[in-house]
Structure formats: structure tokens, C-alpha cells
Amino acid sequence: MASRRNVISGHRSTLDRLGSIFTPSVRSHTGSPLKPSSLPIISDTATPSSAAAPDQADGTARGRYAVISLGCPKNLVDTEQMLGRLDEDGYRMVDSVDGADFVVVNTCGFIDSARDESLGAIDEMLDLKRQGKIRGVVVTGCLAERQQGKLLESRPEIDAMVGVFGRNEIVGVVDRLQAGVEEQQQVFRPAAIRPLSDAVRTPVTPRHFAYLKISEGCDRLCTFCAIPKMRGKHYSKPIEQVIDEAKRLGDSGVREVVVVAQDTTYYGKDLYGKPRLNDLLTELDRIESLDWIRLMYFYPMYIDDALIDTLAGAKRIVPYIDMPLQHASDAMLKRMARKTTRSSQEAILSRLRERIDGLAMRTTMITGFPGETDEDFAELVDFVQQQRFEHLGVFTYSVEEDTPAARLPNRVSTEVMQRRNDQLMEVQQEIAFEWTSSRVGSVERVLLDAPLPDQPGVWIGRSRWEAPDIDGIIYVSGFESDPEVGTMVDCEIVAADGYDLVAAPL
Ligand code: SF4
Numbered sequence: 001m002a003s004r005r006n007v008i009s010g011h012r013s014t015l016d017r018l019g020s021i022f023t024p025s026v027r028s029h030t031g032s033p034l035k036p037s038s039l040p041i042i043s044d045t046a047t048p049s050s051a052a053a054p055d056q057a058d059g060t061a062r063g064r065y066a067v068i069s070l071g072c073p074k075n076l077v078d079t080e081q082m083l084g085r086l087d088e089d090g091y092r093m094v095d096s097v098d099g100a101d102f103v104v105v106n107t108c109g110f111i112d113s114a115r116d117e118s119l120g121a122i123d124e125m126l127d128l129k130r131q132g133k134i135r136g137v138v139v140t141g142c143l144a145e146r147q148q149g150k151l152l153e154s155r156p157e158i159d160a161m162v163g164v165f166g167r168n169e170i171v172g173v174v175d176r177l178q179a180g181v182e183e184q185q186q187v188f189r190p191a192a193i194r195p196l197s198d199a200v201r202t203p204v205t206p207r208h209f210a211y212l213k214i215s216e217g218c219d220r221l222c223t224f225c226a227i228p229k230m231r232g233k234h235y236s237k238p239i240e241q242v243i244d245e246a247k248r249l250g251d252s253g254v255r256e257v258v259v260v261a262q263d264t265t266y267y268g269k270d271l272y273g274k275p276r277l278n279d280l281l282t283e284l285d286r287i288e289s290l291d292w293i294r295l296m297y298f299y300p301m302y303i304d305d306a307l308i309d310t311l312a313g314a315k316r317i318v319p320y321i322d323m324p325l326q327h328a329s330d331a332m333l334k335r336m337a338r339k340t341t342r343s344s345q346e347a348i349l350s351r352l353r354e355r356i357d358g359l360a361m362r363t364t365m366i367t368g369f370p371g372e373t374d375e376d377f378a379e380l381v382d383f384v385q386q387q388r389f390e391h392l393g394v395f396t397y398s399v400e401e402d403t404p405a406a407r408l409p410n411r412v413s414t415e416v417m418q419r420r421n422d423q424l425m426e427v428q429q430e431i432a433f434e435w436t437s438s439r440v441g442s443v444e445r446v447l448l449d450a451p452l453p454d455q456p457g458v459w460i461g462r463s464r465w466e467a468p469d470i471d472g473i474i475y476v477s478g479f480e481s482d483p484e485v486g487t488m489v490d491c492e493i494v495a496a497d498g499y500d501l502v503a504a505p506l
Helices: 014-021 073-088 112-130 142-147 149-154 164-178 227-231 239-251 277-284 305-313 330-335 342-355 374-387 414-438
Strands: 026-028 063-071 091-093 102-107 136-141 160-162 185-187 209-213 256-260 292-295 317-322 360-367 391-396 443-451 458-462 474-477 488-497 500-505
Touching: 063 073, 063 112, 063 164, 073 091, 073 102, 073 136, 073 164, 073 209, 073 256, 102 112, 102 142, 102 164, 112 136, 112 142, 136 142, 136 164, 142 149, 142 164, 142 227, 160 164, 164 185, 209 239, 239 256, 239 277, 277 292, 277 305, 305 317, 305 342, 330 374, 342 360, 342 374, 360 374, 360 414, 374 414, 391 414, 414 488, 443 474, 474 488
Parallel strands: 026 063, 063 091, 063 102, 102 136, 136 160, 160 185, 209 256, 256 292, 292 317, 317 360, 360 391, 474 500
Antiparallel strands: 443 458, 443 488, 458 474, 488 500
């Protein structure tokens, strides 16, 4: 898989457009990077669900830090968990490196472009350290886990490295750093056999939505993917733990939870001997404090009638599924070890569409996987035209060290994979634009994410069919008085603007 810049249906993400409204240093796996110049986290205008830790009784914090969180929503939850621990321990998060003693960079190691972005952020922070603007740089997350010694060799000024499974020890690492211990620290722990709790967490998303991580790791063996090497085997949080976390989020003012995992449909198999996503979703759907529950990262297996019944009859689970399919040619799916075929994918998609009213589907595809012929690509285009996904992201294949695909012959040239990527996005653009146009005149409930910067009276929102950060947005104007962030308003869609919509409150 390759450039993340390809993956947002050819348009800028909500976060990108909002600039500093949300979290200036949080750069998304699936969205365009935000302004690197605004690296430290939490702008004045952001409305995190809980504020940074107050200073201690004597008016001082134990230390002040800024954070850069890169990568996917799962990594963002890890960031929030580390912030929660630091805040609980008396450290204070600040919104500028100017006032920070140290910076935590939570990295992504997914694909080439993600690694480059992470290295760029680390280098930027090391520069600030050299200039004496900050005292320390702590590198955490997937890239730290994946590169370990290599990263330290190339950047010996990094003060501490904390792997994915060492994140619960962040406070001790920072304590030693603040105490002036000069020795470089490394905290790498074996992949966890039980899920780490995300209950202590300082949200960096706006108050009204949060990601809910239900499991860690992945047991699949997709040949292009290095994630299991960084994140270990699949392990699920017990149902009670997930429900407890969801209730806490709902009680804190979150209206929408976005359920994330590496492989959502595998949920529970490790703990209970069989997948139990259906039971989990049944329970989640009963939480009255939540309005919307959104499902991401479905794998096209383990989707049975009972699960579809639950989705079809749910009160709070929105008719939106993100199911990365990666390809449609049987030859490619086999080389990718996806354990699916075009016809099995078609069957599951048609069952979902038949049973779930008004379902919007998001998927991702890879172009230029080794051995992809013109015929394979033509089949992919045909599949996309046939399925008419509401949202589609396209990656160009990225060679990942130590993955089976890296050893496959018949590599596709960069030029060809990019040309195929562009062509597929053009096909999708027409489908997506037709879909947005077809919504003009309808009435939809819109969740208001934020006022549009520099345009008084104009708000940015989403309906049930748009996930935060990655999908199109709805511009809403015409309020008699200023609404609050996170309000849900019934609106008439009055115009389509490419991937986006324009609406007026009823
Ligand atoms: S399902 Fe496949 S692509 Fe997704 S994380 Fe697991 S191995 Fe990677």
C-alpha cells in the first residue's frame, strides 16, 4: 500500500480543511497531513473532552509537553491513553512547543509515506532540541516498534523510545527524562496477550466524537501488510470493558463513537472461541447516551445473518460500513492471501445492501500489487463500477520489508501503478458525484463538527453517511443564532459540491 494522500477519495479531509480547529498536530492515516508548522497539540479552539491536567497546588505542573500524533485512529487512541496517564500524573499538555519541556511523537510505520512523515516530525523536533527550545524528544508508536535500533542509530539524540506495548510506561520514561537522566531510554515490551485498557485517556478529538478501540493486533496474513509485525496477534477487549468505555464516553458528552480495530469482524474469536461482534454491537446499541455508532475496518468474513440482522434493526448503529476489500480480481486476492474472491465479496455486499436500509459503503483498494496485469486492473474497475461504493480510497502498492509480497516477482512500475490509481479515482469520482447530487432535496440529520474558519455563520458537519476525517462534509448555514459544536440539526440538502454537500437547517 502506498501514499496516504491517495486514500481520501481524491479530496481533502475534514481535518485538513478545518486546519487548527481540531487538533493541529494530529495527522491522520487516511487524511492529508495537517500543517507541520502547527505541530503541538490542542488549539485554543479545540474542545477536547477533558482539559489538560491542572497545575499542581503550588501552581506548577510536573512538566509541560506537546504531542504529535500520526497515523490511524487506533494510534490516536494510544496517544490519548498516553496523554491520559501523563495528565493524571500531573504533567500538563500545552498547545505550543514554545512552552513545552518535551515532545512526544507517536509515530506511524504503516507504509513508506507514513514513515517519511513520522521521520520528518521527529527531525523537526530534534532540531528544536538542538536549538534549546525543548529539552527532550520521546518517540513512541509503530515506527518506534518497527525500527527500534535502526532509528536510534540514525537519530541518537532521541531521548527515549517507547514501543507500542510499552505505552503504559510512558510516565516512568518521562519522569526520568524530567529528572535529568541523560541515558537514552528504550521501552519495548513483547506483544500484549491481553488488551491494554483505554479507560484512562485524554481525548483529542472534539468533545462530541471519539474512537472506540475494541481489539488490538491482527491474525490475518495479508501478504502486503506489516501491521501484525508491529501490533502483534489479535486480542479483544472483553465485552464488559468495551461497554464500560463506551458508556464513559457517552457520559462525557460524546455523541458519536467510531468503532475501530485492525479487524473488527474478528472481534471476540480469541477470547470466546468464536466471533462475538454481534453480541458486542447489540450491547453497544443499547447505550442511551450515544446517538451514533459507526463501524470501521470490517473484514469481509464472519458477517453472518445474525450480525446483519443486528445492523439492520439497530437504533444507534448508523447505516455505514467501512470494509477494506483491497482488490477484486481473484488472482490478486489470492496473491494478497485475502481468503476472498470477487464472487464472495459480491455476495456479502449484496446481502448487506439488501438488508440494511440506506447503507453507505466505504472501501479501499490497492493498485499495482505485484503481478497485477491490465486484465486484473480492468476487473477491479469493473467491480467498482458495478458496486458503486459511496466512498472509496485507493492506495498504490508499497513494498513493505519482511512481508511475503515484498518477495513476489513481477513488480508493477511506479508509473503504471500511479496511472491505475488515477484512473480508478476518476471512475469513483463520477460515482461519488452522482451520489451526492442524488441527495439534493433530501432532509438529513447533520452533526455539526465546527464553525468554518473565517466564514462567519457557516458550519461544517456530517450526516450518518460520512465518517469524521475521511469522507466528504456538509456545509451548513442559515442559523438564526449560533449553534453549539456537536449539535445535531435536521437540514435540507440544497446543493452538491463535488464530494461535499451544502445544507440549510429546517
Ligand atoms: S486484515 Fe490484512 S490488511 Fe488488515 S491489518 Fe490484518 S493483515 Fe493487515
